[in-house]
Amino acid sequence: MHPRDTTIPNLLEDLQQLVTLALREDVGDGDITAQLIPADREARARVITREDCTLAGRPWVEEVFRQLDASLQLHWYFQDGDQVPADAVIFELQGNARSILTGERAALNFLQTLSGTATTASAYASLAGDSGIKILDTRKTIPGLRSAQKYAVLCGGCHNHRIGLYDAFLIKENHIAAAGGIDQAVAQARVIKPGALVEVEVENLDELRQALDSGADVIMLDEFSDTDTRTAIELARGRAKIEISGSVDNTRLEKLAGLDVDYISSGSLTKHLRAVDLSLRIEME
Incomplete structure (x- = not known):
């Protein structure tokens, strides 16, 4: 599922503004810890779930890394709405190491919170x-x-x-x-x-x-x-x-x-x- 597939008004605009706010409160005027890493260092990262869940939040994650560094490459193994088993790799990203680490917390905050909401909703839908x-x-x-x-x-x-x-x-x-x-x-x-x-x-x-x-x-x-x-x-x-x-x-x-x-x-x-x-x-x- 993608925000364009819903009837929620102003969703894409809200998404962009929310990500901007999340990065502003977390990064401020710069990630000083990421500066420990050489500016041109490349890296690959995997995001793993430690428990079964229903996925939600992919567009927010993509927007986090788009705003930080549009050159980062993301590869998703699951779509929003999918049931994801524990220990599965949800997505991988590749590119500048500083950018990956700077966006990590904001991206995971969105993904863990929205997937938590979707997982609860999925349980209720199953009961119905x-x-x-x-x-x-x-x-x-x-x-x-x-x-x-x-x-x-x-x-x-x-x-x-x-x-x-x-x-x-x-x-x-x-x-x-x-x-x-x-x-x-x-x-x-x-x-x-x-x-x-x-x-x-x-x-x-x-x-x-x-x-x-x-x-x-x-x-x-x-x-x-x-x-x-x-x-x-x-x-x-x-x-x-x-x-x-x-x-x-x-x-x-x-x-x-x-x-x-x-x-x-x-x-x-x-x-x-x-x-x-x-x-x-x-x-x-």
């Missing part, structure tokens, strides 16, 4: 199996890494919820209270941005009925019991799509996969990730 339920991410992302993590979620086989506060309505308890009710909030949303998806979060069956009557496109069930979830599904059938949210862990996800819901959203895809253990090994030429 062939149920037809789409597992969605949330806005609970690492600040500054929103578009990158959304991309990694796609690499792991899950799906994106709204990207931010601008592309879809998600009307929650405080919005409802401030707007004067569910019906008023939905009606105003249709005026503000016609054609945008309108989703309403509800906390009980009475609110569910109000959201259905208002014409909401999607209704999010927040902390519903399994019994009320089944009732909500029946009430909403043919009128709105149903999304399950709140305390969705691996165990509950397996149970929900047997229900006729459209979406399950979980912040765990992006906020509970564990970076993949990667290592770079260099050989001087």
